[in-house]
Amino acid sequence: MVKYLRGKAILYSFTFMKILLTAFIVFLSITAAFAQYNDSTFYRINVTSTGSINKTNDGRAYLLNNGVNFGIKKKDIVLNATNTFVYGNQNDRLTNRDFSSSLNFNLYKTLPNFYYWGLLNYNTSYSLKINNQFLGGLGVAYNFLDSKTSYLNLSNGILYDKSNLLANLNYNTFRNSLRLAFRFSFNDVVVVDGNNFLQSSLSNGNDYIIKSNTSVSFKLRKWISLTTALNYNRMNITQRENLLLTYGVAIDKFF
Numbered sequence: 288m289v290k291y292l293r294g295k296a297i298l299y300s301f302t303f304m305k306i307l308l309t310a311f312i313v314f315l316s317i318t319a320a321f322a323q324y325n326d327s328t329f330y331r332i333n334v335t336s337t338g339s340i341n342k343t344n345d346g347r348a349y350l351l352n353n354g355v356n357f358g359i360k361k362k363d364i365v366l367n368a369t370n371t372f373v374y375g376n377q378n379d380r381l382t383n384r385d386f387s388s389s390l391n392f393n394l395y396k397t398l399p400n401f402y403y404w405g406l407l408n409y410n411t412s413y414s415l416k417i418n419n420q421f422l423g424g425l426g427v428a429y430n431f432l433d434s435k436t437s438y439l440n441l442s443n444g445i446l447y448d449k450s451n452l453l454a455n456l457n458y459n460t461f462r463n464s465l466r467l468a469f470r471f472s473f474n475d476v477v478v479v480d481g482n483n484f485l486q487s488s489l490s491n492g493n494d495y496i497i498k499s500n501t502s503v504s505f506k507l508r509k510w511i512s513l514t515t516a517l518n519y520n521r522m523n524i525t526q527r528e529n530l531l532l533t534y535g536v537a538i539d540k541f542f
Contacts, residue, residue: 327362329361329542331359332539335535350374354369370389375531392405400431402427403426406423406426406444413453417453420448424447424464427442441465445462462496469481482499504537512539515534
């Protein structure tokens with residue numbers, strides 16, 4: 288049983304990394320093709336692979352946290368696609384099998400530092416007891432700081448949430464989505480990133496979602512970094528939460 292679970296975890300990790308590598312190659316090909324015709328379009332790909340392992344005489348625990356982000360920026364619009372996968376096991380018992388995929392855009396058409404945003408998001412999470420969750424909505428945002436070394440952003444909007452929880456409960460609600468995002472770079476070597484969400488139901492005060500993601504990266508080269516990340520998630524309606532501290536490598540490339 289132990290060998291089976293260990294093999295399954297390794298299979299999940301290698302399968303996901305093959306997907307990341309394939310996506311990376313495809314994105315490079317697309318970028319090369321577009322770059323020949325449009326010098327005003329910019330691309331970014333970010334691949335992160337982190338994890339943690341703890342093994343003692345009394346047991347073992349491991350956690351794998353992988354993600355890929357691809358972004359396109361063209362004058363008045365920014366488009367981002369993000370996928371993350373978390374797999375965890377403790378003493379041969381599954382703790383995490385969490386997947387998230389999102390597509391969002393920012394539209395800059397009005398005041399400086401002000402923009403509109405749109406989001407489509409799908410989640411499934413063993414640790415938070417979510418079978419399927421679809422989120423979609425629109426909102427506004429403002430950049431209080433926006434430079435090469437400092438970024439501070441506050442956004443707010445309305446999301447529609449259609450979920451199926453592990454208790455096989457179908458659940459629909461509208462949520463207010465408040466986000467605080469920041470990024471600070473120190474001497475172009477140390478980078479601190481953060482995204483923090485509070486997504487409260489408009490019809491049930493006890494139904495709220497908290498997502499907090501903070502990372503610290505140390506650049507080895509312009510495009511590769513050692514990184515450590517602290518992620519906290521809470522789904523109050525299922526009374527479930529997780530706290531993940533991982534470390535690993537991040538590849539961040541602009542075209």
